[in-house]
Amino acid sequence: MTTTLAIIGGTGLTRMDGLTVTRREMVKTPYGAPSSPIVFGELAGRPVAFLARHGSTHRIPPHRVNYCANLWALNSVGVERIVAVGAVGGIRKDCVVGSIVVPDQIIDYTHGRESTFFDGGEDPVEHIDFSYPYNEPLRQALINSARKVGDIPVIDEGVYGATQGPRLETAAEIRRMASDGCTIVGMTGMPEASLAAELGMAYACCGVVINPAAGTDNKPVDTDALPDAITAAMDNARSVLTHALQTEI
């Protein structure tokens, strides 16, 4: 049976507990090596593929992730739909630590990343429509599941501001992003989403808030608190994904 659904795991989600692994495949791509082998298996009785965005041992920083290879690899094995999990900072006040935000828009502040499959060469350039970057049925599946799982605060819309990293932002950068309309900030949302769109794959983001963004309440980001926040928040994400697979997707 072809596995058509994939999870891309980010910081704190390099393995998918509960996944019964059937095989691993390191796909060769014209863009170089993907971050990790694609792990095929079953989660909640459903076939699913899993890719660790930062590598199996979490060594690849956001600006060095080979997004082209990752998306190409998933597409080449027959994946049609992707749920991308990512740790984010909360910019809007209601995006408290531990909440799950399922954004409906993106603003891209990254630079210097390989960000398109239409990069000159033989094929004619195609300007894909990217007005609504996230797939609505996948978004709704995540939202419904997150609402049903325990007491997780769920935010069902918002703008993902993708920054370059790996440093966190300045307070002024976050103020500017807030005035641009950003709800959350993360480092991996782009070009992952637009590459998925270029390949015609459905893509949604499960943003997991692990810290208030820089300068919230005039405070710096408490980086010492991040590891524990990531562990707790990714437990939430895992429950949401498992529930979504059981019931929604």
Ligand code: HPA
């Ligand atoms: N900024 C950017 N990326 C992040 C943050 C943040 O505050 N938290 C988790 N990923």
